[in-house]
Amino acid sequence: MRNIFIVGATGSIGTQTIDVLKNLKDRYRLSGISARRNTEGLIKIWKEFKPEYILIRDKEKIDILKENTEAKTLSFEEGFEEILSNKEIDTIFFSSSGIDDIKWIILSIKHGKRVFISNKESFVAGGELIVNELKKKGETLIPIDSEHSAIFQLLENKKRKEVEKIILTASGGAFFGKKQDELVNVRPEDALKHPTWRMGKKITIDSATLFNKGMEVIEAHLFFNFPFEKIDVVIHKESIIHSLIEMVDGHVFALLSYPDMRYPIKYALTYPDRIKNDFKRFKFNKNLSFYPFDKEIFPCFEIIVEAGKMGGTLPSSIIYADEILVNLFIQKKIGFHDTPKLLEKVYNNVKRTNLSIEFIEDVKKEVRDIIEREVKHCI
Secondary structure: OEEEEEEOOOOHHHHHHHHHHOOOOOOEEEEEEEEOOOHHHHHHHHHHHOOOEEEEOOHHHHHHHHHHOOOEEEEHHHHHHHHHHOOOOOEEEEOOOOOOOHHHHHHHHHOOOEEEEOOHHHHHHOHHHHHHHHHHHOOOOOOOOHHHHHHHHHHOOOOHHHEEEEEEEEOOHHHOOOOHHHOOOOOHHHHOOOOOOOOOHHHHHHHHHOHHHHHHHHHHHHHHOOOHHHEEEEEOOOOOEEEEEEEOOOOEEEEEOOOOOHHHHHHHHHOOOOOOOOOOOOOOOOOOOOEOOOOOOOHHHHHHHHHHHHOOOHHHHHHHHHHHHHHHHHOOOOOOOHHHHHHHHHHHHOOOOOOOOOOHHHHHHHHHHHHHHHHOOOO
């Protein structure tokens, strides 16, 4: 029996992980949960699972949790230090978003915790540090993203030298098939209409700009140690084929399943076993389509991938800039077409230094300053 703590338990991935855990009570005990400010969601989870710990980043919400639960309730930073030192809690699932959890992911690995990471912003931004720490511990990271879970499964029992390339699939987001001039006046509510996946607002907008797919290319590079030139992207609108690998002899292997994040979550939590589930199955009663990926229409993809190739603090700068810009777009303070222009401004003007665990706050301040200066030209 493992004791698991979920960071970001009330978000999209967090709630789906909670749902998976309902049928894994013989393997996992939910020992703790955290959220940024969603007290209602935390209280609901506590009533069902009775976790020992509840952590919240918004300190002003602590009293609400103390009044409505019997859990040990602490601010996130104070409480997470206690989670790290608690030897009974052996598994930590990072389902949060944003770059703030790089430090906590690395410290979790250093403390010998088994770690799962669906927080792609933190993984991509701090990837070099995280991967190095995993190597020191001799640990294997089981992917949560559907694309990387597919690649992980496809690569099993394959000789790496016989794999020609990795092919990530992309639904194309809300605006597949549109031309650049058709994207000038799109609204946030248009971008939030993802054709196949149920996700949070930030990742849904990132799917519309293909920024999310760019991060996934970097993830694939970090997870599987494949060079960028051997990682391709193809548009597959149905989101049934989650990824493919092409062998040196031309054979292509693909992994298919109904688009439900509980599939890769449960696979990771029960690896190396495969446990029967009641998730909706894909039925072979419709066509599957593929289209070439036009990078020129979605420049955000290329900006983050180039940042990933450069490494250092540049990926974290671009990721944090995107976080700010997505919020500005949702608030209708900038247009959809302004995002790549402003990302490019950050790419060209931000300082580039080597990664360290202490770098985050400096990066965030510099990025905020650049965007505050440049965004006036877009409004």
